[in-house]
Amino acid sequence: MRIAVVAPSCPLKREAAEAVQAIVAKRGDCELAIHPQCFFSDGHFAGPDDARLAALREVMADPSVDAVWFARGGYGSNRIAEAALADLPDAARSKLYMGYSDAGFLLAGMHKAGLDVAWGPMPQDVMREGGDAAVERALNWIVKRDASALEGGFRGPAMAFNLTVLSNLLGTPLEPDLTGVDLLIEEVSEHLYSTDRSMFHLTASPSIRKAARLRLGRVGDIQANDVDFGTDEVAIFEDWCRRSGIPYGGRADIGHDARNKVVPFQRKMD
Amino acid sequence: MRIAVVAPSCPLKREAAEAVQAIVAKRGDCELAIHPQCFFSDGHFAGPDDARLAALREVMADPSVDAVWFARGGYGSNRIAEAALADLPDAARSKLYMGYSDAGFLLAGMHKAGLDVAWGPMPQDVMREGGDAAVERALNWIVKRDASALEGGFRGPAMAFNLTVLSNLLGTPLEPDLTGVDLLIEEVSEHLYSTDRSMFHLTASPSIRKAARLRLGRVGDIQANDVDFGTDEVAIFEDWCRRSGIPYGGRADIGHDARNKVVPFQRKMD
Numbered sequence: 019m020r021i022a023v024v025a026p027s028c029p030l031k032r033e034a035a036e037a038v039q040a041i042v043a044k045r046g047d048c049e050l051a052i053h054p055q056c057f058f059s060d061g062h063f064a065g066p067d068d069a070r071l072a073a074l075r076e077v078m079a080d081p082s083v084d085a086v087w088f089a090r091g092g093y094g095s096n097r098i099a100e101a102a103l104a105d106l107p108d109a110a111r112s113k114l115y116m117g118y119s120d121a122g123f124l125l126a127g128m129h130k131a132g133l134d135v136a137w138g139p140m141p142q143d144v145m146r147e148g149g150d151a152a153v154e155r156a157l158n159w160i161v162k163r164d165a166s167a168l169e170g171g172f173r174g175p176a177m178a179f180n181l182t183v184l185s186n187l188l189g190t191p192l193e194p195d196l197t198g199v200d201l202l203i204e205e206v207s208e209h210l211y212s213t214d215r216s217m218f219h220l221t222a223s224p225s226i227r228k229a230a231r232l233r234l235g236r237v238g239d240i241q242a243n244d245v246d247f248g249t250d251e252v253a254i255f256e257d258w259c260r261r262s263g264i265p266y267g268g269r270a271d272i273g274h275d276a277r278n279k280v281v282p283f284q285r286k287m288d
Numbered sequence: 289m290r291i292a293v294v295a296p297s298c299p300l301k302r303e304a305a306e307a308v309q310a311i312v313a314k315r316g317d318c319e320l321a322i323h324p325q326c327f328f329s330d331g332h333f334a335g336p337d338d339a340r341l342a343a344l345r346e347v348m349a350d351p352s353v354d355a356v357w358f359a360r361g362g363y364g365s366n367r368i369a370e371a372a373l374a375d376l377p378d379a380a381r382s383k384l385y386m387g388y389s390d391a392g393f394l395l396a397g398m399h400k401a402g403l404d405v406a407w408g409p410m411p412q413d414v415m416r417e418g419g420d421a422a423v424e425r426a427l428n429w430i431v432k433r434d435a436s437a438l439e440g441g442f443r444g445p446a447m448a449f450n451l452t453v454l455s456n457l458l459g460t461p462l463e464p465d466l467t468g469v470d471l472l473i474e475e476v477s478e479h480l481y482s483t484d485r486s487m488f489h490l491t492a493s494p495s496i497r498k499a500a501r502l503r504l505g506r507v508g509d510i511q512a513n514d515v516d517f518g519t520d521e522v523a524i525f526e527d528w529c530r531r532s533g534i535p536y537g538g539r540a541d542i543g544h545d546a547r548n549k550v551v552p553f554q555r556k557m558d
Contacts, residue, residue: 061518
């Protein structure tokens, strides 16, 4: 099992790469090919758009690569997602793609293009408290399809997204068909008024209203409001589900933390 | 000329209300009816949704009111905008509605419903450095349709929005027809990566691509990135205009500041 790591958003830390390689060496059940592009830097990004795109296209087209693991989130994968999906080589269709957060732009577009994608922990997560377990969980899914890595609550096909990422891909060519899926949503580092506004945007969208249920992952690192917002993230989700008529499916075990579980994307097959 | 002030988003400061009333008294060409709801408080909002909606519906339906002036932005008008526009009374159609920032949710929906709306300074702006001039400019438009209050650069019909507000109303029932309009966009208190992401979302939207041009207002109070983003707001706008094929029309004299000009909404009449 050969896993390629590329960074379509922000650069991977050297110490994160070393820590993940140490975990992989100890496991002995896979090989991790960390692309040099992961350490490129260009302002906010892991190298310019062209370099990030070239590295991603390279590993997608490489028949010796069994899985593509996105190094970390941040911001920037949306800038190259459409180009990454143009004229897909056959080799791109026989591998798994995994990541979360900003990588959701790619997961969405790749799933829409028929590729096999999953929400799940990324190499950079090794830097979190308890991050070794997150990396082991991700590898257990990538290498062994170990069901204990999965978020366990879904009833049928599911997808998972960061709220801000999903809000920003609605109406774009990356938007996947959400018909009949359990939609798991988490958020991080936003004000609650922004979360409320994003939920307005999301639940007013006809394509989101086709989802079977919305489930709420963790909303972490909430930014302080100048006055207390007045409600919490659960009330916000329940409110917008009630207003829009989308069933609220309760909590989901995903988020920007070491406990983040794996959610393989699958659309409803009728 | 009787102008009603209501607060569909966040509460108006008492000292702002007093300062604006003093300006109005000195002018002697209009009467300002500041609705008590402006001073309500419920968590983040100027009272619960029901109270904000009732005050707005009340002044919209009041035939003695010539203009409705939104007290301030913040967040929350989207929560009541659809209900505000249901079963419009005739009296609602013979008045001007003015505000900006979060009030853009209402401006969009009201314009779509055929009401007369304009982007422009609000009562709370009197608290800004140089804010008296902003309030005088707004009143010069509301009372006298004084052309010196206008943003001067548009070639044809125009609309103006805060970037985050516009991004969050795309695909919702509030989205107006942008065909052939000069679209003026400003932003405040966001990171540049967020501005870049919002511009991706915006310019990937088929309805935004119908606009004649995008013009860039001021991007104020930019939040610090942990590494420098690498470009500025002008480069971001030019980049997304180039990628999407929407003409970039240069800078616009609007923003979250005392210099903010008035932009009456108008769709292209073919």
